Amino acid sequence: MPVRKLTLEQLARVEGEGSLELSLQDGKVETARLKIFEPPRFFEALLRGRAFSEVPDIVARICGICPVAYQMSAVHALEHALGVSVGAPLRLLRRLLYCGEWIESHVLHIVMLHAPDFLGYPDVIAMAREHGAEVRRGLALKRAGNEILRVLGGREIHPVNVRVGGFYRLPTPSELGALRRTLEPAREAAIALLRWVARFPMPDYERDYEFVSLRHPSEYPMNEGQLVSNRGLSLAAEEFDSEFEESHLPHSTALYCALRRRGSYLVGPLARYNLNFDRLPASVQSLAREAGLGPACRNPFRSILVRAVEVVFACEEALRLLAAYEPPEAPSIPLPRAAGEGHACTEAPRGMLYHHYRLAADGTIQEARIVPPTSQNQASIEEDLRLLAESLLAEPEETLRERCEQAIRNYDPCISCSTHFLRLVIRRS
Amino acid sequence: MPDRPRLAVWKFASCDGCQLSLLDCEEELLSLAGAVEIAYFLEASRKTLPGPYDLSLVEGSITTPEDAERIQEVRRLSKRLVTIGACATAGGIQALRNFARIEEFVSAVYASPEYIRTLERSTPIAAHVPVDFELQGCPVNRLQLLEVISAFLAGRTPAIARHSVCVECKRAGTPCVLVARGTPCLGPVTQAGCGAICPGYARGCYGCYGPMETPNTPSLARGWQALGSSDRDLLRAFRTFNAGAEPFRRESEAHAG
Numbered sequence: 001m002p003v004r005k006l007t008l009e010q011l012a013r014v015e016g017e018g019s020l021e022l023s024l025q026d027g028k029v030e031t032a033r034l035k036i037f038e039p040p041r042f043f044e045a046l047l048r049g050r051a052f053s054e055v056p057d058i059v060a061r062i063c064g065i066c067p068v069a070y071q072m073s074a075v076h077a078l079e080h081a082l083g084v085s086v087g088a089p090l091r092l093l094r095r096l097l098y099c100g101e102w103i104e105s106h107v108l109h110i111v112m113l114h115a116p117d118f119l120g121y122p123d124v125i126a127m128a129r130e131h132g133a134e135v136r137r138g139l140a141l142k143r144a145g146n147e148i149l150r151v152l153g154g155r156e157i158h159p160v161n162v163r164v165g166g167f168y169r170l171p172t173p174s175e176l177g178a179l180r181r182t183l184e185p186a187r188e189a190a191i192a193l194l195r196w197v198a199r200f201p202m203p204d205y206e207r208d209y210e211f212v213s214l215r216h217p218s219e220y221p222m223n224e225g226q227l228v229s230n231r232g233l234s235l236a237a238e239e240f241d242s243e244f245e246e247s248h249l250p251h252s253t254a255l256y257c258a259l260r261r262r263g264s265y266l267v268g269p270l271a272r273y274n275l276n277f278d279r280l281p282a283s284v285q286s287l288a289r290e291a292g293l294g295p296a297c298r299n300p301f302r303s304i305l306v307r308a309v310e311v312v313f314a315c316e317e318a319l320r321l322l323a324a325y326e327p328p329e330a331p332s333i334p335l336p337r338a339a340g341e342g343h344a345c346t347e348a349p350r351g352m353l354y355h356h357y358r359l360a361a362d363g364t365i366q367e368a369r370i371v372p373p374t375s376q377n378q379a380s381i382e383e384d385l386r387l388l389a390e391s392l393l394a395e396p397e398e399t400l401r402e403r404c405e406q407a408i409r410n411y412d413p414c415i416s417c418s419t420h421f422l423r424l425v426i427r428r429s
Numbered sequence: 430m431p432d433r434p435r436l437a438v439w440k441f442a443s444c445d446g447c448q449l450s451l452l453d454c455e456e457e458l459l460s461l462a463g464a465v466e467i468a469y470f471l472e473a474s475r476k477t478l479p480g481p482y483d484l485s486l487v488e489g490s491i492t493t494p495e496d497a498e499r500i501q502e503v504r505r506l507s508k509r510l511v512t513i514g515a516c517a518t519a520g521g522i523q524a525l526r527n528f529a530r531i532e533e534f535v536s537a538v539y540a541s542p543e544y545i546r547t548l549e550r551s552t553p554i555a556a557h558v559p560v561d562f563e564l565q566g567c568p569v570n571r572l573q574l575l576e577v578i579s580a581f582l583a584g585r586t587p588a589i590a591r592h593s594v595c596v597e598c599k600r601a602g603t604p605c606v607l608v609a610r611g612t613p614c615l616g617p618v619t620q621a622g623c624g625a626i627c628p629g630y631a632r633g634c635y636g637c638y639g640p641m642e643t644p645n646t647p648s649l650a651r652g653w654q655a656l657g658s659s660d661r662d663l664l665r666a667f668r669t670f671n672a673g674a675e676p677f678r679r680e681s682e683a684h685a686g
Contacts, residue, residue, distance in 0.1 A: 039442040039492045040545060041523040045537040050665060057635060061522050061670065064446020064568060112452060112473065123474030125462040139455040146453065154626040156453060157446045157568040158637070161630045169631040248540040255539070331631075405475070 020404060022389050029393075032386040034378055034408070047368040052078050052164055052359055059355075059370070060158045063414055065108065068101035068149065069348030071162040072223055073355040073370075077237075078164045081342025081359050082335055089328035090166045091223070092321050093152060097162070098222045098346075099318040100148025103186070104156070105349035106269075106307045106314075107145060109412045110197065111138030114304050117406040118200040134196055137189050141311070144186035148318060151175045166332030180322050187315040191287060194308040198291035203403070205388060206298040209380065210262060211271035214347055220279040220313060221272060223346050228275055229265065237343040240354050246371065257376040264379035267351030268411060269306045270297060284313045300384060300410040307412075337363040348373055350412050374413045381411055434483035434582055437469035439503050441489025441496050442523055442551065446568035447514035448472050448488050453571055461575070464582065480506030484581050486574075490516040490551045492523060497548070497557060504558035509581050512554045513574060515567035519639055520673030522567075524551040527673060553673060562587060567637035567670040570622050590621050591642035594634050597625035606633055613653045615666060618644035618676070639671035646680035660684040 018036040022029055043062055050058065055074045060067035072094060079085055086094075111134075112124040121127040128135040146156040151171055153159025161167050171179075212233065214225035228234050235243060246255040259265050277285065277295040288309045297306060339361040345354045351373030358367040384407050392400045438448050452473060454461065461467075468478035485507035491497050504510055512518050520527065526534050531549045535542040554560055564577050564587075573589055580587035590596070594616035598605060606612040606628045614633030616625065620641040627634045640646075650663050658666075667681035 039496060040535075040538065040547060041442055041492070041521075041551075042526060042534045042538050043522075045529070045534040046522065046525040048537070054665065054669070058522065058669070061444050061446075061567065064444040064449045067444075067446070108452060122476035123467075125459070125467065125474070126476075128459055128462075135459075139458070143455045146455075154630045155623070157449060160627050160632065160635075163632075168627075169629075246540075248544060250541070250544045 020385060020408065022385070022404075024389075024393070027393060029386045029389045032382045032389065034382050034385070036378070044368045044370060047365045050365050052081075052357070052363050052365060055357070055365065055368075056162045056164065057158075057160070062370070062372070064157050065105055065414060066101060066348050066350065067158050068097055068153070068162070069346060069353050070355075070370075071159065072098060072346040073344050073348075073353045074357075075162060075164050076223065076344035076346060077342040077355040077357050078359070079342065080237075080344055081340035081357055082164075082338060083340065084165065084333060084335060086166050086333055087328060089326055090331075090333070092325055093167065093171070095222055096148060096318055096321045096325075097152045097159075099314040099321070100145045100152065102222075102314040102349050103145025103190075103311055103318075104142055104149060105145075105412075106311045107138055107142040107193070109349075109409075110193065110304055110307055110311070111135060111142070114406075114409050114412070115197070115200070117402070117409060118202075118304070134193075138193060141186055141189040141193060144182050144189075144315070147182050148179060151179050163332055165335045166328075166330075168331060170327055170331045176322055176325065180319065183315055183319050183322070187312070187319065190308070190312040190315045194287060194291050194305070194312055197305055197308045200304070202299065203301045203406075204299075205301060205391075207300070207384065207387065209270075209298065210259065210265040211274045212259075212265045212267050212376075213271040213275050213352055214345060215275055216279065218279070220276050220317070221347050227345055227352070230275060231262065233259075237345045237354065240343060240345070240356070240371075244354075244371070246375070255371075255375050256378050257371050258379055264383055265376070266300075266380045267373050267376050268303070269310050269349075269351075270300065270303045271351065272347060273297060273306045273309065280309075280313055281316060284309060284316060287312055300407065303410045303412075337361070350374060350414050351376065372414070374411070377411050377413070381408060381413070384410070433464065433466040435468040435478065435481075436465040436578070437480070437482040437485045437503075437507065438467075438472070439469075439485060439487045439489075440472070441487065441500065441517070441554075442492040443489030443514065443516040443521065445472065445488070447517075447566075447574075448486070450513075450569055450571045450574050451486075454575060457575060461578070465578070482507050483509065484578065485510045486578075487512045487517050487554050488514055490520045490523060490553060491557055492548050492551045493546055494548065495546075500554060500557050509561045510554075510558070511562045511564060511577055511581065512560050513564045513566075513569050513577075515565065515637065515639060515670045516551075517554045518563040518565050518674070519671045519677075520551040520553050522670050522672075524673035525668060526551055528668065551673070564589065565620055565639040565671075566622055567639075570624070573622055592621055593617055593641045593644070594619045594621050594623070594625050594628075594638070597621045597623075598628050601625055601629060603628045606631070607652070607656075611656050613656055613658050613662070613666070615649070617649050617652075618646050635669060636666065636677065637670045639674045640676040644676050646676055647683070650680060650684070660686055 059070040214221035216225035354371040356369040607614040615636035616634035663684040
């Protein structure tokens with residue numbers, strides 16, 4: 001049979017460069033490869049020899065969309081290496097900062113990148129012609145998230161105020177007051193966003209994933225917790241290598257990360273939600289139920305809904321944190337200069353982000369390792385695409401292509417992070 | 430509206446932060462989309478229109494043989510080409526490879542270095558093609574980006590100041606962290622544009638907007654040394670996000686020992 005090739009030249013509305021290649025034989029999908037050819041930037045190499053104090057500024061540059069996640073995993077891992085931890089008020093401010101990034105990044109993805117797939121538009125600008133009020137409401141909500149980053153971080157992209165041991169400067173009462181006034185209407189906008197997304201037509205597709213996320217004794221996870229899964233995984237960040245391994249395949253400049261014993265797994269909003277539904281406040285749980293979500297959700301297309309639930313949560317949590325905040329004595333804690341080794345996982349908007357550092361006695365980085373969410377999801381994305389494509393082989397190629405793109409966007413892939421741009425090549429034989 | 434100018438946005442090796450600045454124009458984005466035809470902007474749209482483009486914004490540095498060819502094609506398709514951000518104007522943080530052995534960098538990150546095709550150096554766009562304007566910053570300032578787009582649409586020169594961050598501190602009424610607190614600061618040699626955020630947050634400027642016009646880096650380095658900074662501190666300070674920018678590269682060499 002002749003080989004048939006279908007090419008999706010560019011997958012748009014993702015953060016990065018790559019392509020998708022499907023090989024089809026006898027009505028089956030032989031292989032599905034997500035090829036990432038984002039040019040590597042070698043962060044783990046260029047960090048060596050830098051002072052630990054420079055790491056939060058440097059790792060922010062891995063990703064313009066989720067710099068806070070990189071800063072958070074880095075400061076926690078470095079504090080672990082130095083044997084220190086910050087007190088409750090600084091911990092609270094870090095969680096508040098993370099709420100800002102979850103809101104900004106999730107709303108960008110929901111409204112500007114993913115919603116056009118569900119409603120049949122090429123982009124948000126075309127969508128805005130018929131859904132102007134919803135788009136403008138989304139942009140205002142995104143701005144509220146960015147406002148948290150601006151106040152606590154100094155700026156929205158590559159914040160400057162995060163340091164190992166805390167912050168450079170504490171927010172003033174008037175800055176926090178203004179933030180509260182921004183967030184109150186944002187919470188209402190987030191509920192309206194969730195109700196809007198709940199009306200989108202959802203493709204019918206489910207898969208039995210192994211979900212991996214942090215789990216905290218009392219909170220919906222962001223900065224801390226045990227690494228758990230729905231198949232019994234439970235470990236601390238320093239045990240990461242005992243259960244996970246990275247491998248390097250020729251078709252991708254992103255490393256693949258898999259569970260040593262069970263292979264692919266899924267990180268991100270869907271994983272967090274399935275493993276931590278009971279940690280959401282009752283108000284958010286009932287809004288999720290109203291939107292048609294139960295405590296479990298295995299349909300990756302419904303991740304857009306879960307993301308919207310997390311936006312409501314992040315707005316509510318930010319308001320709670322602002323009400324509970326009492327300023328610490330100092331913006332940061334004193335740090336020793338000592339050799340050490342540290343590990344940390346935190347929940348980036350796209351999923352768990354692992355950092356590991358080895359420090360020399362003079363406070364410089366000897367070794368750095370960073371495992372971003374997209375490289376952890378790469379194998380799972382390929383499996384989704386293989387199964388999805390198989391069920392759609394009878395459909396016109398344009399439908400197949402659009403559905404594959406939408407399925408990739410379910411993961412909100414951040415390909416710059418994992419090393420960026422998707423081109424779909426389908427080979428039929 | 431058939432006559433709207435066509436805007437294209439391109440990405441090379443980068444973090445996406447500078448193009449994100451465009452999507453972060455929450456209030457201005459829809460009006461911008463009315464004033465120009467967004468013809469090629471993959472992070473925002475799957476619909477692409479063929480060139481030529483009236484204005485191309487280029488993010489990222491050149492680090493692979495394929496990208497060295499692609500930028501030539503982008504230049505051919507663009508009437509005006511503006512580079513945005515430290516990667517595109519100076520090579521970015523990834524230009525730290527220019528001071529190391531690339532093979533060693535590759536093998537430090539990848540188990541199978543033979544799968545990786547990369548150039549020895551990370552270079553700015555202007556090292557490959559003529560560039561009409563360079564907007565500095567890591568990331569660029571959203572309002573400066575809108576100014577540059579407006580200026581090119583109106584056929585005038587963008588009003589982007591080339592003076593130092595110090596001027597912005599004075600305007601903001603921020604006490605000098607270098608003089609008043611003895612905090613090492615790159616503000617005196619760094620171009621304004623960020624709004625002097627770092628001194629406003631009680632820390633020294635770390636130079637992410639790159640060199641100002643005619644910076645006196647040796648004089649600042651002497652000031653840092655008087656505060657107790659070592660050559661190693663100075664080397665690292667000048668070799669971060671704009672390590673490939675000539676005045677910073679030169680000053681870093683003076684402390685490389």
